[in-house]
Every structure is written in C-alpha cells, then in structure tokens.
Amino acid sequence: MEHEAQRTRAWVLHPDIGTQKHRRDPERALEEAVALAAALPGLDVIGAEVVRLPKPHAGYLFGAGKIEELGDRFAEHRIELVLIDGPVTPVQQRNLEKRWKVKILDRTGLILEIFSDRARTREGVLQVEMAALSYQRTRLVRAWTHLERQRGGLGFVGGPGETQIEADRRAIDEQLVRLRRQLDKVVRTRELHRKARAKVPYPIVALVGYTNAGKSTLFNRLTGAEVMARDMLFATLDPTMRRVQLPDGPEVILSDTVGFISDLPTELVAAFRATLEEVLSADVIVHVRDIQHPETEEQARDVETILASLGVEEDRPRIEVWNKVDLLEPEARAAVMARAARDPSVFAISARTGEGVDALLQAIGELVQGARHETRLHLGFDEGKRRAWLYEQDVVQDETQVEDGFDLTVLWTPRQEARFRQL
Incomplete structure (x- = not known):
C-alpha cells in the first residue's frame, strides 16, 4: 500500500437564521448534521457549532466579523472542508472558499456525497449521478483534491490524481441526456420486475x-x-x-x-x-x-x-x-x-x-x-385456467356449479384481483 488514505479535517456549521419560518431546534439540527458528516467515509469532524444570524448576507451568508472569526478558527485547526447545514448559493460558496481557503459543501452537496457512497442498484447510482449533475450545473464546482476516494466520485469532494472537473453546462447537459436514456432502460427493466412481483x-x-x-x-x-x-x-x-x-x-x-x-x-x-x-x-x-x-x-x-x-x-x-x-x-x-x-x-x-x-x-x-375483500364471481365452463388459478392462490371461499358454469365467492387482495382480471 503506497500510503494511508488521507483523512479530511472538517468543521460543521448550522446557520440558525432568524428570518426562517420553520426553525428547527438548532442544537438538534447541528447534531443531525454532524451525524450526516460522520456517514461520509474519510472525514474527521474536528468541530461543530451553531451560527446565529438575524438574516443571511447575500454575498457571504455570514457577516464580516463572523467570517474573520471563523476563518481564524479554521486556520488554527487546519480545516480543509466546511460543511454548512443549509442552502448556500454558488456566489456565497465561491466567496467563502476564497476567504477561508477551504472547500465548502452545503447540505445538498453533503447528502449527494452520501448517496453516491451508498447507492447500490443501477437505478440508484444513475439517479444520484443525475441529481449531482443538476446540482453541479448551478455551480460548476471543481474537484477538490484533499479527500481520498476509493469510489467513483461526484466531483464535489475529489481525490488525489483526479482530474479537475472543467465541465461546462453543455457537457453536463449532454451527460444528463445520456444518463436519462440509461435510466429509462433501467426503469423499464424494473417495471418488468415489478410486474413479475405483482404476479x-x-x-x-x-x-x-x-x-x-x-x-x-x-x-x-x-x-x-x-x-x-x-x-x-x-x-x-x-x-x-x-x-x-x-x-x-x-x-x-x-x-x-x-x-x-x-x-x-x-x-x-x-x-x-x-x-x-x-x-x-x-x-x-x-x-x-x-x-x-x-x-x-x-x-x-x-x-x-x-x-x-x-x-x-x-x-x-x-x-x-x-x-x-x-x-x-x-x-x-x-x-x-x-x-x-x-x-x-x-x-x-x-x-x-x-x-x-x-x-x-x-x-x-x-x-x-x-386488506382482502370478498367478491362474487361467475366463470364459464371454458374458463378452467382462471378457475385453477383462483384455487392455486387459495382464495376460493365457496363454489356452486350452475347451468352455465360456476358461481364462486373469493377473498383476495386488490393485487390478486388485478392479476386475475389480466388473466
């Protein structure tokens, strides 16, 4: 092994904004944000705090004094990644990254990273890639080289040797179209699987x-x-x-x-x-x-x-x-x-x-x-296959032979009824 995976020193901030309508308990929200950060491999959360804001600053999110105070703290603790538990505009992200000389990830970016790490099925992977591209399209984030990744990256948090993402909007759009086509195929396959399951x-x-x-x-x-x-x-x-x-x-x-x-x-x-x-x-x-x-x-x-x-x-x-x-x-x-x-x-x-x-x-x-309901059915003598299916499903409660076939009482789920109607 050439070197131990380098871990990224991270700090979590939860902005408690006074103008927000539905404010959650800030301490609990911070706790959840730290747990989110802990779910991402390769991160060491060095510190976490609630930052109270009367209202967000358009260009920087935080006020000048707070930015300076936090910047000193990040420098002192050699922080490389700051996770902001809330939405951060592309302009705020760019400005804060310049001022603090760290990578910024907002709540969406962080959750996308976790999804990228956890998705297992083909559909899950494609959905996450598409979500990541839509998010990136608004900010065209460069790859960040401090965080080692043993998996395919989304490019918010990069890895050594990973090329810088210089994707412009057109390239992202082309990729989105490609992914959408792949996803349509996967979804069609899932439809078939689901129909098979409905049986x-x-x-x-x-x-x-x-x-x-x-x-x-x-x-x-x-x-x-x-x-x-x-x-x-x-x-x-x-x-x-x-x-x-x-x-x-x-x-x-x-x-x-x-x-x-x-x-x-x-x-x-x-x-x-x-x-x-x-x-x-x-x-x-x-x-x-x-x-x-x-x-x-x-x-x-x-x-x-x-x-x-x-x-x-x-x-x-x-x-x-x-x-x-x-x-x-x-x-x-x-x-x-x-x-x-x-x-x-x-x-x-x-x-x-x-x-x-x-x-x-x-x-x-x-x-x-x-969830089962009772239904009365009449089947002709020529519907032996459907009658046999009802018995296979063990749903027949009662049956009487009449002149032109069978009168049955069945107890079944909506799914079984739908399946029967397709037979």
Missing part, C-alpha cells in the same frame, strides 16, 4: 421512517436477513425485499426503505423514487419511529409529510411502531408503554432485543388479512 400473490408490507429510526434492524429481526444496519444516517439506500411467513397468517413481502430526512434536497427526491415506489404499491405501511429521540414528534411529522407528497392515501392501512424502548429510562418507558397500550395501531418494541415484535407481527397479519 406473486403476497401482500407487500413497507417499512418507512425517519433515517436512523431502526428500520433495517427491525427488517433483519423479522427476516433474518443481513441488511446493513448501522447507527448511521442513510445506511439503506436501495429497496431490500424479502418474503416473510407471518405466524398464523399469510406470507408477505417485507420492503425496507431509505430513511426519510427533513429538508431533503429537491434534486434527491428522484433518487428516492426507486425505494418509494415500493411504498406506493404497499398493502400495509409500517411507520417505524425512534421513540427515545428528543425530536421524535417532529420526525414523525416529516415522514407523514413526505408520504402525503408521494400520494400515499391517509386511509392506507398503517401501523406505527415506537422503536428503541430498551433505551428509555424506566419512568419514560412506563409512560410510552401505557400510551401505546391505549392505541391499537401503535406498538412499542425494541427491534434490537426483539421485545414486542411478536405482537407486531400478529397485527401485521391481521391487517393484511383485512
């Missing part, structure tokens, strides 16, 4: 929740699969699906999805699509919450907002899971357990220890059964 009679149960709520841990607990489950933001980026046999119930397909996050950069909403399509077609949605997190209520609201913006109806069967009860103090834990006991759609569990998971599985089974 599978199992209902789909989608786990959703704020990032780091414990979805992947719960997924692993329910399926025995080894999905990456780390205490890290955005640990899962691509949809992971497994078949699960529910106790005394049907088999279902369980889908683990990417964690939601507040203020998700618009460029990245498309990169979420691969995962979220599974949510749109799910029969039951299981909303996993980290109940011991100080901002659990705000996080739950963010998740509900994103689900609504995706077009997931409010009346879609759903269960709320209050995870990580094992981390609560005894008094808080007793209160949470009592609140959950009063609401039949809420389950207090620990995905890590398995506490409460059996009751959750039973409830999912009941809901999935509830």
Whole structure:
C-alpha cells in the first residue's frame, strides 16, 4: 500500500437564521448534521457549532466579523472542508472558499456525497449521478483534491490524481441526456420486475421512517436477513425485499426503505423514487419511529409529510411502531408503554432485543388479512385456467356449479384481483 488514505479535517456549521419560518431546534439540527458528516467515509469532524444570524448576507451568508472569526478558527485547526447545514448559493460558496481557503459543501452537496457512497442498484447510482449533475450545473464546482476516494466520485469532494472537473453546462447537459436514456432502460427493466412481483400473490408490507429510526434492524429481526444496519444516517439506500411467513397468517413481502430526512434536497427526491415506489404499491405501511429521540414528534411529522407528497392515501392501512424502548429510562418507558397500550395501531418494541415484535407481527397479519375483500364471481365452463388459478392462490371461499358454469365467492387482495382480471 503506497500510503494511508488521507483523512479530511472538517468543521460543521448550522446557520440558525432568524428570518426562517420553520426553525428547527438548532442544537438538534447541528447534531443531525454532524451525524450526516460522520456517514461520509474519510472525514474527521474536528468541530461543530451553531451560527446565529438575524438574516443571511447575500454575498457571504455570514457577516464580516463572523467570517474573520471563523476563518481564524479554521486556520488554527487546519480545516480543509466546511460543511454548512443549509442552502448556500454558488456566489456565497465561491466567496467563502476564497476567504477561508477551504472547500465548502452545503447540505445538498453533503447528502449527494452520501448517496453516491451508498447507492447500490443501477437505478440508484444513475439517479444520484443525475441529481449531482443538476446540482453541479448551478455551480460548476471543481474537484477538490484533499479527500481520498476509493469510489467513483461526484466531483464535489475529489481525490488525489483526479482530474479537475472543467465541465461546462453543455457537457453536463449532454451527460444528463445520456444518463436519462440509461435510466429509462433501467426503469423499464424494473417495471418488468415489478410486474413479475405483482404476479406473486403476497401482500407487500413497507417499512418507512425517519433515517436512523431502526428500520433495517427491525427488517433483519423479522427476516433474518443481513441488511446493513448501522447507527448511521442513510445506511439503506436501495429497496431490500424479502418474503416473510407471518405466524398464523399469510406470507408477505417485507420492503425496507431509505430513511426519510427533513429538508431533503429537491434534486434527491428522484433518487428516492426507486425505494418509494415500493411504498406506493404497499398493502400495509409500517411507520417505524425512534421513540427515545428528543425530536421524535417532529420526525414523525416529516415522514407523514413526505408520504402525503408521494400520494400515499391517509386511509392506507398503517401501523406505527415506537422503536428503541430498551433505551428509555424506566419512568419514560412506563409512560410510552401505557400510551401505546391505549392505541391499537401503535406498538412499542425494541427491534434490537426483539421485545414486542411478536405482537407486531400478529397485527401485521391481521391487517393484511383485512386488506382482502370478498367478491362474487361467475366463470364459464371454458374458463378452467382462471378457475385453477383462483384455487392455486387459495382464495376460493365457496363454489356452486350452475347451468352455465360456476358461481364462486373469493377473498383476495386488490393485487390478486388485478392479476386475475389480466388473466
């Protein structure tokens, strides 16, 4: 090995802007920003602070005095990368980089970097590349040579020996057109896969929740699969699906999805699509919450907002899971357990220890059964293939032979009904 990977010394700033309508608790927001930074390999977060601003400065974001004070601090700590947890305009970025002699990454740039590192499926990779290019197009950022990258880079945070990105808008647009064509192909393939899955009679149960709520841990607990489950933001980026046999119930397909996050950069909403399509077609949605997190209520609201913006109806069967009860103090834990006991759609569990998971599985089974509806059908004698299919699916409740065929009562899911109508 020629040399140890050089780690980049980073500093995180959360601008707390007085004129912002929906201000989050700045200390918590900073904590989340530091966790985001920690999710990127090769970064050492040397320091982090909240910067209070009455209003943002057009050219520099911060006021002159603050810029000087921060510049001295960055020089003293040999900082190479400053992560600003919020939007930074191209002009502000350029001006601050000149003044501080560091690389600046805003929240969008940072999340794009993480997505680039985590995307596994072909569609995920293409979506992230397109999001990155759209973002770059507004600022044409040069590659930064301080951060070693063992993976293909996006060019915000470069690597030694990487050529400087001198892409002009035309080159970016040509690349976007190329990527869009590739993506269309991949999406068509996914469509075929999804149609193949629709033929599978199992209902789909989608786990959703704020990032780091414990979805992947719960997924692993329910399926025995080894999905990456780390205490890290955005640990899962691509949809992971497994078949699960529910106790005394049907088999279902369980889908683990990417964690939601507040203020998700618009460029990245498309990169979420691969995962979220599974949510749109799910029969039951299981909303996993980290109940011991100080901002659990705000996080739950963010998740509900994103689900609504995706077009997931409010009346879609759903269960709320209050995870990580094992981390609560005894008094808080007793209160949470009592609140959950009063609401039949809420389950207090620990995905890590398995506490409460059996009751959750039973409830999912009941809901999935509830997602089935009864239909009366008449089939002619010449429709033997369709009749055989109904018996294969184990949905026939009752059958009577009549003069011109069969009258049947079937209990099935909307997915099975749609499949039957296509036969």
